[in-house]
Amino acid sequence: MKIAAVGFCCIDEYKELGRRYPTGNGVDCVINLAKKGISASVVSAVGNDEYGKEMFEVLKHYGIDASHLHVREGKTSLMEMGLNGNDRVHLYNHRGVMADFALTPEDVAFIKQHEYLHTDYDGRIAPQLQEFRKAGVKVIFDFSVHYQKRENTDAIMKETDYAFLSYERRDSFIEDYLRRAKALGAGIVTATLGENGSLCYDGERFYEQPAIPAEVVNTVGAGDSFVAGFMYGVMQGWDIPRCLYSGTETANAIVQKFEPY
Numbered sequence: 001m002k003i004a005a006v007g008f009c010c011i012d013e014y015k016e017l018g019r020r021y022p023t024g025n026g027v028d029c030v031i032n033l034a035k036k037g038i039s040a041s042v043v044s045a046v047g048n049d050e051y052g053k054e055m056f057e058v059l060k061h062y063g064i065d066a067s068h069l070h071v072r073e074g075k076t077s078l079m080e081m082g083l084n085g086n087d088r089v090h091l092y093n094h095r096g097v098m099a100d101f102a103l104t105p106e107d108v109a110f111i112k113q114h115e116y117l118h119t120d121y122d123g124r125i126a127p128q129l130q131e132f133r134k135a136g137v138k139v140i141f142d143f144s145v146h147y148q149k150r151e152n153t154d155a156i157m158k159e160t161d162y163a164f165l166s167y168e169r170r171d172s173f174i175e176d177y178l179r180r181a182k183a184l185g186a187g188i189v190t191a192t193l194g195e196n197g198s199l200c201y202d203g204e205r206f207y208e209q210p211a212i213p214a215e216v217v218n219t220v221g222a223g224d225s226f227v228a229g230f231m232y233g234v235m236q237g238w239d240i241p242r243c244l245y246s247g248t249e250t251a252n253a254i255v256q257k258f259e260p261y
Contacts, residue, residue, distance in 0.1 A: 002039045003116040005030040007123020009044040010077035011051045022055040026118040031261040032228035041065035051076035072097040129159035158185035169196045209244035212252040221260020226251040
């Protein structure tokens, strides 16, 4: 079983705290999967700077295949971060070499060797999702909180096997939205609801999982680690309730750390 994180990667930097770490939605997800024994790769780009070296070092530490992590002239993407209590705050995104990221033909062929790929809007590979699915690759898409703001959301839903999005609570809006996403063609659709747990829809019924109480240090990586735990369950052939619990348990462990993995 192999999964590729395709697209955006960066360094999160907390200047006031003097701390930073390599990250990215897909990077965090596949590192958490690699920790569970799943073979993983990253297909992305970094600059020829110290931040780029740090990304390679972290991926090597967790046994992630970085053969298609391209080194380009310029700066690695950098996200300036802050904390509001224990909650993350995105201050500014310096896109660096990710500003014009695009897959090479060699990248495409490499991704097709995997059973799963994880990506998001910033990965900028939405037009190629259909090609990957036709090759038998299952698409995991992290819509985060942006699913109502992006014009291409409906088209992406049609090419997504496992859709993940973020909301605040279970109500009629999120139930209707999950039904709509499924009707568009998405496979399994899951909403993480923060302290209110998570909600999943498979086209027939809703499944709900309460949150597990935790001493929160940093919420960064909560969603990505949830996706990792959920998808680990999928890869093991578990049913949806067990996958939801696996996602919740994985995220619970991560929010009690500063780093997202």
